[in-house]
Amino acid sequence: MTGTLNLVGYGLSAIGPAIATGMIFAAYISGVARQPEARSVLQPIAFLGFALAEALALFGLVLAFVL
Amino acid sequence: MRSLFRLSGEGEGFVPPSSNDFELPPVFGDNAFTTKPILLVFLSVILVSVFFLLSSRKAAVVPSKLQFAGESIYSFVRNDLGRDIIGHEFMRFVPYLFTLFTFVLTNNIFGIVPFLQFPTMSRVSFPYVLAVFTFVVFHYVGIRKQGIVKYLKDIMFMPGVPKPVYILLTPIELATFFLVRPLTLSLRLFANMFAGHLLLLVFILGGEHLFQGVLGLKLISPFAFAFGIGLTFFEFMVQCLQAYIFTLLTALYIAGALADEH
Numbered sequence: 001m002t003g004t005l006n007l008v009g010y011g012l013s014a015i016g017p018a019i020a021t022g023m024i025f026a027a028y029i030s031g032v033a034r035q036p037e038a039r040s041v042l043q044p045i046a047f048l049g050f051a052l053a054e055a056l057a058l059f060g061l062v063l064a065f066v067l
Numbered sequence: 068m069r070s071l072f073r074l075s076g077e078g079e080g081f082v083p084p085s086s087n088d089f090e091l092p093p094v095f096g097d098n099a100f101t102t103k104p105i106l107l108v109f110l111s112v113i114l115v116s117v118f119f120l121l122s123s124r125k126a127a128v129v130p131s132k133l134q135f136a137g138e139s140i141y142s143f144v145r146n147d148l149g150r151d152i153i154g155h156e157f158m159r160f161v162p163y164l165f166t167l168f169t170f171v172l173t174n175n176i177f178g179i180v181p182f183l184q185f186p187t188m189s190r191v192s193f194p195y196v197l198a199v200f201t202f203v204v205f206h207y208v209g210i211r212k213q214g215i216v217k218y219l220k221d222i223m224f225m226p227g228v229p230k231p232v233y234i235l236l237t238p239i240e241l242a243t244f245f246l247v248r249p250l251t252l253s254l255r256l257f258a259n260m261f262a263g264h265l266l267l268l269v270f271i272l273g274g275e276h277l278f279q280g281v282l283g284l285k286l287i288s289p290f291a292f293a294f295g296i297g298l299t300f301f302e303f304m305v306q307c308l309q310a311y312i313f314t315l316l317t318a319l320y321i322a323g324a325l326a327d328e329h
Contacts, residue, residue, distance in 0.1 A: 044151075044322075051312070051316055058254045
């Protein structure tokens with residue numbers, strides 16, 4: 001069996017952004033559930049936070065292929 | 068019992084799909100400019116143009132079905148992505164956002180259209196170009212609105228922060244605006260399309276490989292195919308979501324550049 005350990009490392013490093021993304025959307029959902037009219041205010045913030053958290057996972061993906 | 072589940076009788080192993088599957092040969096002759104992704108980009112431009120020309124040609128107060136479809140997409144981009152995020156100056160940016168959304172969406176959905184079945188954005192150069200457009204647009208807008216000195220000063224020295232923190236904050240903010248934003252914008256789209264296409268290849272090719280095996284494996288292969296079909300629907304969701312996120316982030320960056328205080 002052949003392969004590269006990079007991908008295992010990437011899998012481990014993706015745990016952090018995964019938890020972060022989950023927490024961001026959990027907060028977004030509970031915010032909207034408590035106050036439905038706040039949806040349009042919260043949505044851009046939630047997606048911006050999601051984009052920032054996912055950026056880390058994307059860096060990991062790039063490094064897994066590059067290194 | 069073991070012979071029922073042994074992998075294919077001749078002993079040749081399963082070759083898992085890899086990034087080599089994205090290097091497609093030219094369609095016509097030896098010309099490097101007619102590979103499948105490039106032809107798909109041209110096709111998407113034609114499709115989008117024809118669809119929206121047809122749907123807006125005979126615009127009436129009581130819309131036809133085609134006009135309704137076209138106008139739903141337009142009003143979604145204008146209201147949900149333009150007006151709600153950019154604010155009162157949004158009309159200037161609606162053409163760009165709308166073009167971006169429809170172009171990315173069409174190219175993504177090519178990934179699950181039978182016979183085309185290749186998401187153009189899984190070749191990284193196309194998202195790079197789109198991200199460069201967005202990069203130029205939001206910096207240009209910010210510089211035009213606030214002047215280059217004030218714009219850069221707002222990026223580098225965020226107001227309302229204690230002075231020593233700038234040692235840490237300034238490099239991070241500079242990297243965010245000039246490196247991280249365009250890179251992640253393009254890589255997010257690329258990575259999602261790449262991974263999605265690879266996922267579909269694994270299940271469909273794996274199912275086909277199982278089907279060539281002995282009897283026990285033939286019985287398993289329908290499950291692989293069924294999973295492949297299920298994942299195709301999942302991919303459809305991801306493709307729409309990625310087109311939405313790409314446009315949403317573009318709108319957010321433009322809104323950030325337009326705002327007086329970051």
